[in-house]
Amino acid sequence: MIVMALSACVTLVACKEPVETRREPTNDMKARGLAAIERAGCGSCHKIPGLDWPAGRLGPSLEGFDDVGLIAGALPNRPDVLAAFIRNAPGVKPGSTMPPMPVSASEAEDIAAYLYGIDHD
Amino acid sequence: MIDALWGWPPPVLDPAGPYSAKVTTLSWSLFALGLVVTAIVVAALYVAIKGPDRWKAKLGGERAIWLGGVAFPGVVLTGLLIWGLTLTASLTESIRGDEMRIRVTGEMWWFRVQYLDADGSVAMEDANEIHIPVGVPVVLELESADVIHSFWVPHLSGKKDMIPGRRTLLRIEADRAGEFGGVCAEYCGGQHALMGFVTVAHDRQEWNVWLAGRRAGAAQAAASPASASEGASPYPGDADAYPTEAELLEQYDPRAGYRLFMDSGCAACHRIAGSDANGLAGPDLTYVGSRRTLGAGILANNRGTMVGWIGDSQSLKPGNRMPSYDVLTAKELGHIAAFLELQR
Numbered sequence: 001m002i003v004m005a006l007s008a009c010v011t012l013v014a015c016k017e018p019v020e021t022r023r024e025p026t027n028d029m030k031a032r033g034l035a036a037i038e039r040a041g042c043g044s045c046h047k048i049p050g051l052d053w054p055a056g057r058l059g060p061s062l063e064g065f066d067d068v069g070l071i072a073g074a075l076p077n078r079p080d081v082l083a084a085f086i087r088n089a090p091g092v093k094p095g096s097t098m099p100p101m102p103v104s105a106s107e108a109e110d111i112a113a114y115l116y117g118i119d120h121d
Numbered sequence: 122m123i124d125a126l127w128g129w130p131p132p133v134l135d136p137a138g139p140y141s142a143k144v145t146t147l148s149w150s151l152f153a154l155g156l157v158v159t160a161i162v163v164a165a166l167y168v169a170i171k172g173p174d175r176w177k178a179k180l181g182g183e184r185a186i187w188l189g190g191v192a193f194p195g196v197v198l199t200g201l202l203i204w205g206l207t208l209t210a211s212l213t214e215s216i217r218g219d220e221m222r223i224r225v226t227g228e229m230w231w232f233r234v235q236y237l238d239a240d241g242s243v244a245m246e247d248a249n250e251i252h253i254p255v256g257v258p259v260v261l262e263l264e265s266a267d268v269i270h271s272f273w274v275p276h277l278s279g280k281k282d283m284i285p286g287r288r289t290l291l292r293i294e295a296d297r298a299g300e301f302g303g304v305c306a307e308y309c310g311g312q313h314a315l316m317g318f319v320t321v322a323h324d325r326q327e328w329n330v331w332l333a334g335r336r337a338g339a340a341q342a343a344a345s346p347a348s349a350s351e352g353a354s355p356y357p358g359d360a361d362a363y364p365t366e367a368e369l370l371e372q373y374d375p376r377a378g379y380r381l382f383m384d385s386g387c388a389a390c391h392r393i394a395g396s397d398a399n400g401l402a403g404p405d406l407t408y409v410g411s412r413r414t415l416g417a418g419i420l421a422n423n424r425g426t427m428v429g430w431i432g433d434s435q436s437l438k439p440g441n442r443m444p445s446y447d448v449l450t451a452k453e454l455g456h457i458a459a460f461l462e463l464q465r
């Protein structure tokens with residue numbers, strides 16, 4: 001069992017190298033990102049790893065977000081794009097049903113760092 | 122927000138007013154006394170195990186039991202009871218007549234807030250947020266609409282039960298401006314842990330501004346509840362990051378929101394002063410746009426959390442008495458949120 005799980009990990013790592021643009025964020029950034037997520041209330045629509053409550057279901061779960069392809073199925077998967085999307089989703093993806101959120105530019109960067117740095121599996 | 126209860130020092134040891142200062146005095150005295158008693162017990166234990174035989178015999182004698190086991194606790198506890206009750210008597214002192222009065226009713230699982238006139242009639246309705254001026258004692262008339270709740274804003278006063286069919290009194294006062302979190306402190310069913318509120322203490326000047334704002338808001342609501350107050354952007358912070366006015370109206374149109382609010386059943390449970398919405402089962406929404414929190418002190422209040430709450434409150438606060446509106450589209454939820462943000 002353990003051997004199977006291990007080999008599964010090994011193959012996963014082997015076929016999904018972290019993309020260059022996905023920096024390894026500092027722990028500081030991640031902590032600030034999670035604090036901003038809690039303060040803004042992103043959990044009222046998303047299930048977010050590291051956040052027990054709230055875990056709303058109106059929006060997609062952000063579990064394993066570091067492995068998604070396109071952001072919201074539309075935008076290139078880059079930290080700067082993600083930060084812009086978090087602040088003003090309908091502005092960068094016309095028609096997006098995620099409302100603009102009241103977070104500052106630097107908070108959005110921290111949140112993006114947090115979401116990318118969840119787990120590098 | 123309930124968050125305001127965390128951190129160091131704990132609010133009970135960080136009083137923000139004269140009533141809570143008494144509770145703090147009592148708390149420290151109890152801690153100190155507890156330490157003394159613990160020291161005595163440890164000393165006695167040491168004697169009982171390692172002390173000389175003569176001392177051991179004394180400790181086990183009848184005299185020691187009468188003195189240490191009956192007289193000492195009897196005297197100390199009686200003294201403590203009398204002192205504690207005298208010290209905190211002013212917290213529940215009855216109404217003299219000239220105080221500011223607010224009625225707070227515990228409901229499963231939120232707080233109804235009614236500002237009272239001098240003659241006790243309701244002057245203004247609100248929910249989950251209590252505004253008071255700094256330096257003025259405020260009498261709270263505590264009631265319950267269903268089961269026993271307990272009102273506790275530790276920075277400002279002690280705890281007091283809210284009992285169905287009875288009115289209890291509790292005084293609060295702040296000596297500094299600030300936001301002080303409060304909670305229900307008596308288990309009252311499934312969502313007890315998510316039943317909170319915020320007390321906002323304003324200094325003199327700010328208090329007058331707040332009062333004037335409330336009156337203006339009420340007047341505007343009476344004229345036209347769906348009107349978008351010109352120029353007041355619901356988006357705080359730097360504007361360039363946000364969509365243009367036209368884009369906003371497409372997705373978040375308060376007038377459409379008003380119609381949806383009236384047509385979707387919200388008005389049967391919620392009141393908005395000046396409109397036809399006069400339901401009483403849920404929190405008054407006349408000033409919901411100015412609230413610090415949503416869901417009774419549990420979520421920040423912004424467009425996202427507003428949409429999230431209306432569309433999916435059952436995931437956020439399972440079993441709460443508002444249905445999730447997942448029959449509405451995201452756009453419709455956005456319209457309603459835009460409308461509610463203007464109710465301030």
Ligand SMILES: [Cu+2]
Binds near residue numbers: 305313
């Ligand atoms: Cu309770």
